[in-house]
Amino acid sequence: MPAKPTTGEPTTTNRPRRDVLCGLAVALIAPGALAACSDNSTPSGGNTPSPTGGGSPTGGGTAGVLSPLAAIPEGGGRLVDQSDGTQLLLVRPSANEVKAFDPKCTHQGVPVNPPSNGVITCPQHGSQFDGKTGATRKGPATRPLREVAVKVDGQNVVLA
Template identity: 40%
Template sequence: MNTEETVTSRRALLAGVGAVGAVTVLAACGSDDSGGSGTGGTNADPTEPAEEPGDDTGGGGEVIGKVGDVPVGGGALFPATEMVVTQPTEGQFHGFRAVCTHQGCPIASVDGGTINCSCHGSKFSLDSGEPRNGPATRPLTSREVTVKGDEIVLA
């Protein structure tokens, strides 16, 4: 074997090893979820957390809390179910996932007529979950709730 053939063989070997290494690294960076992009399979803003599938339907029939816990013109947090329930007007209840759509911080309070995130100051509407003050640009994830007797339950 002459020197030129040896150099070519070494180059081919190194190129092959490099290609296998690159494929391995890229595979390790991938995601095993069906969305593939890590953002829930959408072209969402990468600075905002992806929403989990099924968040809009909830667990069906799960008791969130008592009607008396949710003041008219305000709301209440239910950390055990990661929910915030509001009652903008008497008898009108709205449920939302208690996670800010800006960077995934937990909702901190419901006061001053808004649902509030303490991480970066986002505020959301009691009746729609729409952002009233940024930096959040997307509404809170709505979760349908109903009243059964004196209990608020996921629909």
């Protein structure tokens, strides 16, 4: 038989279901919200992509580089992490064209998946966006994904 906690804290089996679910929701949602709220370097609350390109495995790593062009499949895309904690969805409609979108679904802010068969899909409620333009194809989202200006510079994708 397990020992009772001596700290006066309830065990997880004694916690109300609502407390556990609220804790989980905060853990999943708050990191992005806290990062946006705590970033005082930009007047927009941290929603502006970093020009440094980030140093994560999914980001560029070289100053100003978002991604090598070769890392973005033609007709597909990939999510890249930025040094400020934000992400961008880079899509490659054609060999020499790359577009970037804020990957937050315009319905409830859940990160969307990279395009598959020309469609960007939100995994939470099934909203669909055009893989080339970010335009809404199917709700519940009613607004397109927000485009971020990028350009191809040699063999890399950088902010425009």
